[in-house]
Amino acid sequence: MRPRNVLLVLAAASLGAAALAAPLAAPRAVNDIAVSQTPLPGKLSDFGFFADPLRQFPSSGVTAYRLNTPLYSDGAEKLRFLYLPEGTSAGSDGEGLLVLPVGAALIKTFAFGEGDDRRLIETRVLLHRADGWTALPYRWNDAQTEATLAIAGGRVNLTTPEGEAISYRVPNKNQCKECHGVGGEVIPIGPKARNLSTAWLQGMVTSGHLDRVPSGSDKLPVWEHRSDAEAASVARAYLDVNCAHCHRPGATASNSGLDLRWEQDDPQALGIGKRPVAAGRGSGGLLFDVVPGKSGESILAHRMKSLEPGVAMPELGKSTVDKDGVAAVEQWIREMPSR
Amino acid sequence: MIKLNLACGTAVMLLAWAPYVQAKDVAIAAGEGAQMRLQEALIMAEPGDTLVLDAGKFVLSDGLSLDVDGVTIRGAGMDRTVLDFTGQMDAGEGLLVTSDGVTLRDFALENPKGDGIKSKGADNIVYHRVRVTWTGGPSASNGAYGIYPVESTNVLIDGVKVSGASDAGIYVGQSSKITVRNSIAEANVAGIEIENSRDALVENNMAVRNTGGILVFDLPNLPVMGGGNVILRRNLVVDNDTANFAPPGNIVASIRRGTGILVMANDGVLIEDNVLSNNPTAHVMVIAYTQPYEDERYNPFARNVVVGENAFGRGGDDPQMGGAEMLVAAFGGALPPVMWDGVSQGDTGLTVSEGVTGWSLNLAKPGQDPATGQPAPLDVPQPGYSFDTASVGAPAELEARLTS
Structure with a gap:
């Protein structure tokens, strides 16, 4: 047995002893071994991210x-959390992703329903390990007491806030990578400084969890307050967050040539006057991704409004049309000056 | 249930030199829960493993994906193991492969909602005796591509069969070192398409009853451009007379019904020893990119295209183009086999072997309205451009997997 494995066994043994001694079965401190070593933890509680899983109260070190x-x-x-192991902190990198240390984790729980009727459906975790990020989906049981690893994903029948009865898709492990992959590596998508509030970042600095408030933070409009922002800013933020993890160089939809990242300013790359490449029937008989002034002639809007596999965008994790998102993108296209 | 059939100790010893010494077979049966069982096996597979799909119909609700290097998916035959995506609810393709060194063989996909099998950034991939069928026949509501490798190096497609694709049956995009052979593409809009790709060998295929049989394209505004060094030989390109059923907006929606082989904006394409018959618009069409574009890196010309000796049967007798009646009458009842737009960059234009006849629109520049052309019999030099056969096609080591 190699020395590292000996250490692992010892660590696991000591953890087991600690768990036996504790009054509750679920550990209240985060289990760093589960985060950084265990190949495929079978249960969400193995990580100990939550002091109260049902209410989604985080454990110490989880923000x-x-x-x-x-x-x-x-x-x-969506309930989002960042875990930083004790004694570590995140670094800033301009407006981009926070630089998170090995041992960190991002946790996102998906829930439907209000108040006492709220049901936790799934929790997705991104674990930063020595060999890179690992993405795993966990599905909550009916009793809401535990979420178990759903390596092959699954489907859950539920009703959306809009009242639509849908078959909600829990992604499989590969599908996690389809959105989180760039250049073959899994990376986080969400916590970019430009999409985080300055107040939250400042709080992280004050608590010693971040080196400084990154320059370029808090640039994307706050979605609920989008009526106060410029249409282009709202739409570009929406496309960056909802589409650009695939539609960018090196990612799943790179071969389309469409690059919807916030920082992209080439009109062709953004789809303006760009012909479809591999859209197939997804084009809906339209000639260009974006036709300035004409949302009804723009493939981008057409595919956002579809629910049909092979046409619908995004391809994954979509059982309903985001009416607000469509409205934001359509307004941007309508107000776009002709070229 | 997933059964693990570990190779016996002797076999392991014999195979000890192989890259994956612990390779195992994982058998997966059709029936209840196929979606979860198959997808889980695809995720849990380890490099070198073979997923053995039993005969039967696997009824699937969502797209499948494979992201482990060196895995083989092997069915019991393209007519015996069927992945049925008729009820597919999610994903843009039936099966997505994103890992290297994968072998896909002896199974079928039916009615995927989007593409059939897409392999993206998946180097050293082999497709062998795989079938993708849209069972309702040609329809604009069918998925776009049947077999769809893209952004990949070293691609071998052998003995596959695709029908009903509303774009291209076998589509290789933004890739290099490609062989497509011994395959059948029937009743698709485009039978076989090589797009924005280099070093491709397309041989011994049947492209029948498509709108266009075999297409070689280079398109602008894509991450990978500069397509060329392509050899199309010993293919049967016959009866490509299906009305174009592609949704408008896609490049293949502009393909004229009855096109045998179409080369558009490429550098170095050899067409020889093919049999072309009953392609009513043109057996061979060579043109520059026709649309306006903004991309300084892009070259819209068809350069160094060589039409060698081919067997040309009846064709060009019902061309789908303006002024067809007058043209056909002028040429005595049918257009000659090779149609060229006449657009050349310097002296790199079309050349044809002695005895190959054709006609030219005699256009001056890419994008010029064909109606302004001056149609006349083809008058181009004999080929001086030489092709290095060894530089095209998938590397030999991929072939070894066909016999294993």
Whole structure:
């Protein structure tokens, strides 16, 4: 047995002893071995991210956050958390992703329903390990007492806040990577400084969890306050957050040539006057991705409004149309000057 | 249930030199829970493993994906193991492969909602005796591509069969070192398409009853451009007379019904020893990119295209283009086999072997309205451009997997 394995066994043994001694079965401190070593933890409780899982009260070292403009997931309420191991902190890198140390984790729970009727559906975790990030989906049981690893994903029948009865899709492990992959590596998508509030970042600095408030933070509009922002800013933020993890160089939809990142300013790359490449029937008989002034002639809007596999965008995690998102993108296209 | 059939100790010893010494077979049966069982096996597979799909119909609700290097998916035959995506609810393709060294063989996909099998950034991939069928026949509501490798190096497609694709049956995009052979593309809009790709060998295929049989394209505004060094030989390109059923907006929606082989904006394409018959618009069409574009990196010309000796049967007798009646009458009842737009960049234009006849629109520049052309019999030099056969096609080591 190699020395590292001996250490692992010892560590596991001591953890087991600690668990036996504790009054509750679920550990209240985060289990760093589960985060950074265990190949595929079978249960969400193995990590100990939550002091009260049902209420989603985080354990020590786990901090809740929100994004200014969030990714739409059939109207799910999303509870986002960042875990930093004791003694570590995040670094800033301009407006981009926070630099998170090995041993850190991002946790996102998807819930439907209000108040006492709220049901936790799934929790997705991104674990920063020595060999890179690992993405795993966990599905909550009916009793809401535990979420178990759903390596092959699954489907859950539920009703959205809009009242639509849908078959909600829990992604499989590969599908996690389809959105989180760039250049073959899994990376986080959400916690970019430009999409985080300055107040939250300042709080992280004050608590010693972040080196400084990054320059370029808090640039994306806050979605609920989008009526106060410019249409282009709202739409570009929406496309960045909802589409650009695939539609960017090196990612799943790179071969389309469409690059919807916030920082992209080439009109062709953004789809303006760009012909479809591999859209197939997704084009809906339209000639260009974006036709300035004409949202009804723009493939981008057409595919956002579809629910049909092979046409619908995004391809994954979508069982309903995001009406607000469509409205934001359509307004941007309508107000776009002709070229 | 997933059964693990570990190779016996002797076999392991014999195979000890192989890259994956602990390779195992994982058998997966059709029936209840196929979606979860199959997807879980695809995720839990380890490099070198073979997923053995039993005969039967696997009824699937969502797209499948594979992201482990060196895995083989092997069915019991393209007519015996069927992945049925008729009820697919999610994903843009039936099966997505994103890992290297994968072998897909002896199974079928039916009615995927989007593309059939897409392999993206998946180097050293082999497709062998795989079938993708849209069972309702040609329809604009069918998925776009049947077999769809993209952004990949070293691609071998052998003995596959695709029908009903509303774009291209076998589509290779933004890739290099490609062989497509011994395959059948029937009743698709485009039978076989090589797009924005280099070093491709397309041989011994049947492209029948498509709108266009075999297409070689280079398109602008894509991450990978500069397509060329392509050889199309010994293919049967016959009866490509299906009305175009592609949704408008896609490049293939502009393909004229009855096109045998179409080369558009490429550098170095050899067409020889093919049999072309009953392609009513043109057996061979060579043109520059026709649309306006903004991309300084892009070259819209068809350069160094060589039409060697081919067997040309009846064709060009019902061309789908303006002024067709007058043209056909002028040429005595049918257009000659090779159609060129006449657009060349310097002296790199079309050349044809002695005895190959054709006609030219005699256009001056890419994008010029064909109606302003001056149609006349083809008058181009004999080929001086030489092709290095060894530089095209998938590397030989991929072939070894066909016999294993």
